[in-house]
Amino acid sequence: GKPAPAVPTPNVPRLPVAPPAQSGPQGPQGAPAPMPGLPQQVPDQPGTAASQAQANAPVSASARRLYDRSRAQLLQVRTLFNGSQASVGSGFVVSAEGHVITNYHVVSQHALEPERYRLQYQTPEGDGGDLELLDFDARRDLALLRIVGKSPAAARMTATPLVFRKAEQPLSKGERIYSMGNPHDVAFAVVEGTYNGLVERSFDPLIYYSGSINPGMSGGPVIDEDGEIVGINVSTMIFAQQMSFLVPAQYANALLQRSRQAAPMKGAAWPRLREQLMAYQEELSRNFLAQPWRTLTHPRYRFPIPQEQYMRCWGSGTPTDAQGLQMQRTQCRMEHALFINETLQTGYLGVTEEVYDGSKLGALRFSTVYSASFRNERLGAADKDRTAPYCKENFVQQSDGPPLRAVACLRAYRKLDGLVDLTVLVTNVDSATEGALGRFEARGVSFANATQLTRHYLQGFAWTR
Known part of the structure; x- marks a missing residue:
């Protein structure tokens, strides 16, 4: 039969925190492979054309000025396991009291397992110290930390903290902005790029930045020509050039104002994470349920295709095989998608519709192929984050639609009580040589919303008038 397509992964992944520096050409067993395309540097010989061109290369005066002005507030955020680096990201100081902004995914190991992981920082000058976690915003992938203790290094960083650009002074498309951080645990760097507005069809605002940001720069600041914060490094587009994404600075500022007086978090962050995810899925589900379905063009059936308000749709057709x-x-x-830990991302919706025409096969051969396509849909298995799927199957007859065979499956989250992943498989059973196979997925929703979303999806199948 026709194999079911793999569900596409989000094209905008979180920047993975950079692994610690490797001690040998291949690193320890299990270490991530180097990023594709990362060049191996070979020193030029003095007097060669290459070295002369490098010496004559123009240097951006703005980038140099802004980096020199901001480097005292930059730091590398290190997650330690048994005294050794487990991962590294970036961060920056935003208050005289030593508050630090970074990404949630940079500190997620410590947040979820504080008894095993601890946080430290290192400055561009090599000074370091401990950090404590005050709060986080998993929806925006932000975390608020604070420097522990007082030291000469801490005093230098907090003397002139970075400030946020005023919300009433929005950037214009094409303005130059500057991303900072420590890519791949190599050295602190500044990357000059362009502001291109907000990403279209995104449920939450995300800045499209034309500049190359790399693992290890996660959580670093992006500043304007005046040195004010406009965004925070968060993600990049796979297999693209200079397509990066930033969390708008207003959300980091809101987290700072909300939690600057908060006490350090004690214990694992699962309860707070659950609270945030429950609120997010409620808003996402409510918005999705309020949207009417679009439909594919077909002489017999209407199939539920979502609006592209915050989703992207791709279509393809195959010639007769x-x-x-x-x-x-x-x-x-x-x-x-929302980052939970290294193995789990959640908080998104997806729909796939496949329409089959087997009139040239005949009823028996079509039934064989069509049934095989339905059977090979993968529903997942038990893992450390979620249970095995629990499924119910039934035949559904609606007043305005064809008879359907439907399977609904739930996978519960082990440490986020009340959240489930929903998968609904649907196929029509009214024709001997025509068929439709639909798949709806909702990641990280409540049981009540899973029920409403299932009903909403099934009601999207109808006869063509």
């Missing part, structure tokens, strides 16, 4: 089968596929998916 050797057996005489034709198929048309539409896939829609939110491209932004």
Whole structure:
């Protein structure tokens, strides 16, 4: 039969925190492979054309000025396990009391397992110390830390903290902005790029930045020509050039104002994480349920295709294969997911519709192919984050639609009580040589919203009038 397509992963992944520096050419067993395309540097010989060109290369006066002005507030955020680096990211000082902004995914190991992981910082000059976690915003992938203790290094960083650009002074598309951080645990760096407005069709605002940010720069500041914070490094587009994404600075400022007087977090952050995810899924589900379905063009059926308000849809068709089968596929998916830990991202919706025409096969051969396509849909298995799927199957007959065979499956989150992953598989059973196979997915929703989303999806199947 036709194999079911793999569900597309979000095209905007979180920047992975950089692994610690490797001690040998291949690093320790299990260490991530180097990023594709990372060049191996070979020193030029004095007097060669290459070295002369490098010497004559123009240096951005603005980038140099802004980095020199801001470097005292930059720091590398290190997660330690048994005294050794488990991962590294970046951060920056935003108050005289030593508050530090970074990404949630940079400190997630410590947040979820504080008894095993601890946080430290290091400055561009090599000074360091401890950090404590005050609060986080998992939806925006932000965390608020504070420097522990007083030292000459801490005094230098907090003397002139970075400030946020005023919300009433928005950037214009094309303005130069500057990303800072410590890529791949190599050295602190500044990357000059361009502000290109907000990402279209995104549920939450995300800045599109034309500049190359790399693992290890996660959580670093992005500043304007005046040295004021406009965004925070967070993610990049896979297999693209200079397509990076930033959290708007207003959300980091809101986290600072909300929690600057907070006491350090004690114990694992699962209860607070659950509270934030429950609020997010409620808003996401409510917005999605309020949208009417679009539909594919078909002489017999209406199929539920979501609006592209905060989803992207791709369509494809296959020519008649050797057996005489034709198929048309539409896939829609939110491209932004919420980071929980290294193995789990959640908080998104997806829809896939496949339409089959087997009139040239005949009823028996079409039934064989069509049934195989339904059977090979993967539903996941138990893992450390979620249970195995629990499924219910039934035949559904609606007043305005064809008879359907439907399977609904839930996978519960082990440490986020009340949240589940929903998968709904649907196929029509009214025609001997025509069929439709639909798949709806909702990651990280409540049982009540899973029920409403299932009903909403099933009601999207109807006869064509």
